[in-house]
Amino acid sequence: MATALESKPEHVRLTEQGKPVTLLEAIREGLWEEMERDERVFLMGEDIGVYGGAFKVTEGMLDAFGSLRVVDTPISEIGFTGAAAGAAHMGMRPVVEMQFIDFIACAYDMITNYVATSRYRGSGAVPMVIRGPSGGYVRGGPFHSQNPEAAFFHTPGLKIVYPATAYDAKGLIKAAIRDDDPVLFFEHKWLYRRPQLREVLPKEDYVVPIGKARTHREGKDLTIVTYAALVHKSAEAAEVLEKEDGLDVEIIDLRTILPLDDEAIVASVKKTNRLLIVHEDTRTGGIAGEIAMRVSEKAFEWLDAPIQRVTAIDAPIPYSPPLEDYFLPQTDDIVKAARWLAKY
Amino acid sequence: MANRTPTKRAAAAIPHGLERAQLLEMYRLVRLTRALEEKLELLFKQSKVVGGLFRSLGQEGESVASAYALRRRDDGTGDVLSPLIRNLGSMLTIGARPDEVVRQYMAKGDSPARGKELNIHFTDFDRGFIGQISPLGDLVPVMAGVALTFRQRGEDRVGMVYIGDGATSTGAFHEGINFAAVQKLPLVVVVENNGWAYSTPTRMQTAARSFAAKAAGYGAAAEQVDGNDMLAVYGVAKKAVDRARAGGGVTLIEVQTYRRKGHAQHDAQTYMDPAEIEHWATTNDPVDRYVAALTQNGWASTKELAAIDAEIDRELDEMIAQAETSPLPDAEEARTDVTGDGPVAAPWYRLSPPDPVKA
Numbered sequence: 001m002a003t004a005l006e007s008k009p010e011h012v013r014l015t016e017q018g019k020p021v022t023l024l025e026a027i028r029e030g031l032w033e034e035m036e037r038d039e040r041v042f043l044m045g046e047d048i049g050v051y052g053g054a055f056k057v058t059e060g061m062l063d064a065f066g067s068l069r070v071v072d073t074p075i076s077e078i079g080f081t082g083a084a085a086g087a088a089h090m091g092m093r094p095v096v097e098m099q100f101i102d103f104i105a106c107a108y109d110m111i112t113n114y115v116a117t118s119r120y121r122g123s124g125a126v127p128m129v130i131r132g133p134s135g136g137y138v139r140g141g142p143f144h145s146q147n148p149e150a151a152f153f154h155t156p157g158l159k160i161v162y163p164a165t166a167y168d169a170k171g172l173i174k175a176a177i178r179d180d181d182p183v184l185f186f187e188h189k190w191l192y193r194r195p196q197l198r199e200v201l202p203k204e205d206y207v208v209p210i211g212k213a214r215t216h217r218e219g220k221d222l223t224i225v226t227y228a229a230l231v232h233k234s235a236e237a238a239e240v241l242e243k244e245d246g247l248d249v250e251i252i253d254l255r256t257i258l259p260l261d262d263e264a265i266v267a268s269v270k271k272t273n274r275l276l277i278v279h280e281d282t283r284t285g286g287i288a289g290e291i292a293m294r295v296s297e298k299a300f301e302w303l304d305a306p307i308q309r310v311t312a313i314d315a316p317i318p319y320s321p322p323l324e325d326y327f328l329p330q331t332d333d334i335v336k337a338a339r340w341l342a343k344y
Numbered sequence: 345m346a347n348r349t350p351t352k353r354a355a356a357a358i359p360h361g362l363e364r365a366q367l368l369e370m371y372r373l374v375r376l377t378r379a380l381e382e383k384l385e386l387l388f389k390q391s392k393v394v395g396g397l398f399r400s401l402g403q404e405g406e407s408v409a410s411a412y413a414l415r416r417r418d419d420g421t422g423d424v425l426s427p428l429i430r431n432l433g434s435m436l437t438i439g440a441r442p443d444e445v446v447r448q449y450m451a452k453g454d455s456p457a458r459g460k461e462l463n464i465h466f467t468d469f470d471r472g473f474i475g476q477i478s479p480l481g482d483l484v485p486v487m488a489g490v491a492l493t494f495r496q497r498g499e500d501r502v503g504m505v506y507i508g509d510g511a512t513s514t515g516a517f518h519e520g521i522n523f524a525a526v527q528k529l530p531l532v533v534v535v536e537n538n539g540w541a542y543s544t545p546t547r548m549q550t551a552a553r554s555f556a557a558k559a560a561g562y563g564a565a566a567e568q569v570d571g572n573d574m575l576a577v578y579g580v581a582k583k584a585v586d587r588a589r590a591g592g593g594v595t596l597i598e599v600q601t602y603r604r605k606g607h608a609q610h611d612a613q614t615y616m617d618p619a620e621i622e623h624w625a626t627t628n629d630p631v632d633r634y635v636a637a638l639t640q641n642g643w644a645s646t647k648e649l650a651a652i653d654a655e656i657d658r659e660l661d662e663m664i665a666q667a668e669t670s671p672l673p674d675a676e677e678a679r680t681d682v683t684g685d686g687p688v689a690a691p692w693y694r695l696s697p698p699d700p701v702k703a
Contacts, residue, residue, distance in 0.1 A: 042496065068496050074526055079485045079519025086489025086503075089474060090424075092496070094489070110516070113479045114486065120681050122457035123467040123475055156682045181683045211685070259685070297694055 020198035023191045026166035027131075028057050030173035031095065033205065035065055038093060041177055042069040044080045045097030054099050055133055055192060077106035081130065085115050088128045093177055098132030101186060102146045115182045116157030129176045131185035134162075135229055135280055136312075136328050138190055141319035147281040147312075152184055153258050153290070159210055160258040162186040164231035166199040168255055171208030179210060188228045197232075211256045213264035219250030222274035222341055225265055225291055227254040230278045230329060237334035247342055257287060265291060266299045273304040274341050278334055283311040305344035310337045355642030360579045367643050370412055370574060372652050374631055377404040377433035379656050380442050383664060384449055388609055392668070394451035395462050400430035402604035403538055405630025406571035407433030407506075410534055410599070413581035414438060414504060420470040423585070424490050425504040426483040427464060428476055428536065430603070434506065435464050439471035443663040453673035460673075460681070480511035484520030484533065491529035491588075502588045504532040504581075510541020510549055512558065521594060525562040530588035532581065533564070533596045536571070538603040543615045559596035571601030572630040575637060602628070 021029065034041045042065075043058060049072040052059030062070040073080040077098065084094035098104045104111070111130065118126045136145035152158055159181050163169040169187070176183035191197055216231050217238055224234045231253045238249035252268050254261065269275050275295055277288035288309035295307060310329045318324055358367060381399050388397040400407060407427075411434035414423035418439055427434045432445065447455035448463055456466035457475075465475040474490070476483050487505035494501040511517055512535055524531045535555040539546055552558055559566035565587065567580040577599060584595035602624045606613035613621075638644040679687040 071492070071527075074519070074522055076485075076519035076523055078482075078516050079488070079523045082482060082485025082516065082520060083489030083492055083523060086474075086486040086491075087493045087496075088489075089469065089486070090490055090493035092493050109479050110482055110485065114477055114482050117477070119683065121461040121465065121467075121475065121477075122681075124469065125684060156688065159683065179684075181685075259683075 018200040018203060020200045021166055022193050022195070023163070023166045023169045023187070023197050024055060024057060024193055026170040026199070026201060027173050027187060028059070029201065030170040031058070032061065032064070034174055034177045035061070035069065037205075038177075040091060041093040041095065042071065042087075043095050043097065044071045044073055044084055046073055046075055046099045048072060048097050053097060055189065057187075058097065077103050078110045081107035081110045082114065084128045084130075085110065085118070085126050088126045089124060093127055095129040095131060095177060098130060100144045101132040101134035101148060102143045104130065104132065104148055104184075105151075108151070111152065111158070111182070111184075112155045116155045118157075119181070120157060125180045126182050127180045129173070129183045129185050131173070131176075131187060133189040133192065134186045135188040135190055136317050136324060137229060139319060139321060139324060140189075142316045145317045145324075147186075147279075149184070149186060149257055150281050150286050153287055157182070158258060159183045159256065160186070161210060161256050162188070162228045163255055164188075164191065164216070164228050164253050166197050167201060168208050168214070170201055171206050172210065172255065174205075175207040175210050178207065183210070186228065190229050191232070208255065211259050211261060213261035214253045214255055215264075215268070216251040216253040217249065219248040220272055221248045222276060222338060223250045223252060223268040223272045224276045224278055224334070224338070225252045225254065225268070226278040227257060228280065230280050233329065233331045234278050234334055236331045237338060240331070240335050241338055245339060245342065247338065249338060260291065260294065262294055262298065265295060269295050269299045270302045273302055274344075275303065275307045276334070276337055276341055277307065277309040278329060279309075279311050280329060281312060282314050283309070284314050286311050305341050308337050308341050310334050358643060359575055360582055362578070364643055366412075367638060368648070368652070370408055370578070371634065371638060371644065371649060372656065373408045373412070373437050374404050374433060374574065374634060375653055376436055376442065376656050377408060378631060379653075379660055380436075380445060381432060383660050384446070385609070387446075387449070387664070393449045397449065397609040398429045398463060398607075399605040399609070400432055402624055402629065403430050403536065403571065403601045404433045405574040405634060406536065406577045406599045406601055407431045408437050409574040409577035410434065410504065410581040410597070411437035412578055413585045414472070414502065416472065418471050421499075421501070422472045423502045423504065424469075424472045424474060424487070426474045426476055426487050426506065428506040428508055429463065430508075430536065430538070431506050432464055435473055438473050439468070440464070440466070440473060442660060443667060446664055446667040447670060450667055450670070451672060452667060452670040453677070454670050458673055458677065479516075481507060481514030481516035481520070483507075484517050485523065486520075488520045488524040488527075488529055488531060491524060491531040492527060494530055495527070500589050502530045502532065502585050504534060504585070506534045506536060508541060509535060509537040509539070509546055509555060510544060512555055513549055521562050521564060521596065525564045525594045528591070528593040530591070531594045532584045532588055533594065534581070535596060535598045536601060537598055538601045540603050540607070540616070542607040542611070554598060556596060556598035562594070562596075564594040564596050565592070567595060567597040569597060569599055571599035572628050572633055574630060574634045601630075
């Protein structure tokens with residue numbers, strides 16, 4: 001099937017000089033440039049130095065910046081997350097890598113009790129970034145495929161970013177590092193090296209503002225609000241819906257999950273009058289529920305149909321292909337839900 | 345003359361390179377700690393303290409003496425400590441002011457945390473203290489990060505983190521001290537073994553021979569000290585701080601002391617033996633022992649010490665009277681400082697009224 005991934009998003013700025021980079025390379029470029037720009041920025045995590053990280057995001061950085069700024073740590077998520085907070089207190093800009101974002105659960109106490117509350121408690125802002133590979137579709141099983149964003153979405157004081165394109169990934173990691181608040185930066189590993197996502201990025205310094213959604217695809221018949229990998233699955237679905245049903249689907253890529261860009265969501269719903277929320281995370285307590293409630297608070301009168309959601313099922317993520325495929329939202333699921341919504 | 349010997353007979357030599365003025369300053373700090381907690385207890389009984397009250401009775405000496413080993417400055421270039429709930433003495437020693445503590449306990453709008461945090465949970469980076477949080481052990485990794493930054497920037501500053509015997513059982517303690525030891529960071533970890541973690545006695549906390557013995561597992565240096573002997577505590581703390589500053593890495597100091605009050609004011613401490621508490625109170629009080637050392641060695645006269653006591657009482661009464669007149673914070677302040685992006689939404693809001701045109 002022809003996929004939306006093969007057509008480049010409009011924002012791509014092709015430059016003669018550059019070569020197209022993957023989402024992973026875009027993140028590395030962003031980290032690298034921030035390390036060069038600001039000596040307060042440093043990296044911490046497991047195997048990020050000589051080895052370059054489990055996915056090689058930090059490859060080459062130890063040689064370039066030395067062991068004072070690329071700090072290999074023991075296996076100790078609460079330890080190095082706490083150490084990052086301490087360094088941030090002292091004026092540094094630490095960037096912590098979770099080898100897989102699943103392991104962020106080990107640091108949950110430090111993030112929610114210490115880091116997220118620090119500014120509020122009068123202990124000062126904690127400018128730090130916690131980044132790591134997340135998400136499924138890679139047969140990684142229960143501990144290498146999770147999407148734990150909702151666990152932190154409920155924590156005031158944090159910001160959560162989850163980019164879907166290489167351009168955004170670079171611009172957002174740079175914005176996250178420059179932000180004075182703690183930012184959780186999710187990197188979808190299914191998107192890391194997808195050739196379809198290669199882009200030539202601007203040569204000059206740029207940031208993508210945290211807290212602003214992006215219209216991935218303009219449409220008038222219904223809105224899909226989504227983020228990360230499912231921006232691309234939704235785009236595939238939109239093409240099917242256009243071809244087979246004549247539906248004109250609008251896709252809003254949230255880019256930042258916390259804070260949510262209510263304005264962009266509400267504006268789109270007011271335009272299309274129908275809302276489908278799509279996310280890879282599980283259903284109960286997922287972010288879709290909050291988005292639906294906000295639209296109900298702010299744009300109920302504009303709705304022509306009940307808000308729908310396509311999500312993973314309420315189970316741990318399984319390993320075997322048929323199980324993982326069933327567990328995760330697929331393009332077909334999005335197509336079916338959108339059809340139902342359009343006909344309502 | 346600060347160093348003039350007040351007694352007729354020759355004064356004994358003061359250990360650890362301390363001067364007489366410093367001995368008197370340590371006396372003032374330990375008396376201030378005890379007096380402030382006594383005043384707070386009165387305020388608690390008058391229902392003027394919001395929430396719980398935590399006493400460090402019997403432990404004031406080690407708090408003051410350990411923190412006294414740090415380089416104290418108020419311009420953000422000194423050493424940094426993170427206290428525990430029973431380290432009011434350390435807080436006052438590094439530079440926190442008693443009036444700040446009183447306002448915190450009263451939840452005043454002009455308290456350091458402006459009513460959002462309680463008791464001695466407050467921070468001042470310039471004066472060099474970072475407030476603890478209640479999930480215990482977490483400040484060990486945080487202070488490892490503080491020490492990491494000192495090393496990254498080539499600053500000869502030291503971090504000191506206090507942890508109770510109970511919190512040494514947490515993963516955070518292990519991960520923090522392990523990381524600091526691997527990186528040879530300038531960190532001093534003071535394990536205050538006061539026999540109790542709330543109602544849990546030490547024998548139910550660890551099967552280790554001692555808390556100092558744990559240091560070997562991390563490759564950290566270890567010290568064990570009588571926590572109610574202020575000069576002994578100062579001596580080991582100074583050694584550990586000097587070692588850290590010279591690049592010698594982490595030291596774990598086990599301070600052996602005793603908690604004579606319950607976990608907090610509401611705790612009737614029925615699980616403790618009253619005779620044992622009495623024994624510690626009458627034979628091993630850190631302030632009594634320090635006074636004896638000062639007077640018997642000819643370092644200070646009882647008259648001098650009494651004058652310091654009177655001055656403290658006067659100061660505290662004034663501070664408390666002032667704090668009582670301060671207002672509580674405005675309720676709307678609950679919405680501020682969540683992130684740097686402005687206040688959070690009000691408790692109820694609906695932005696869009698029904699659209700009459702569409703209807």
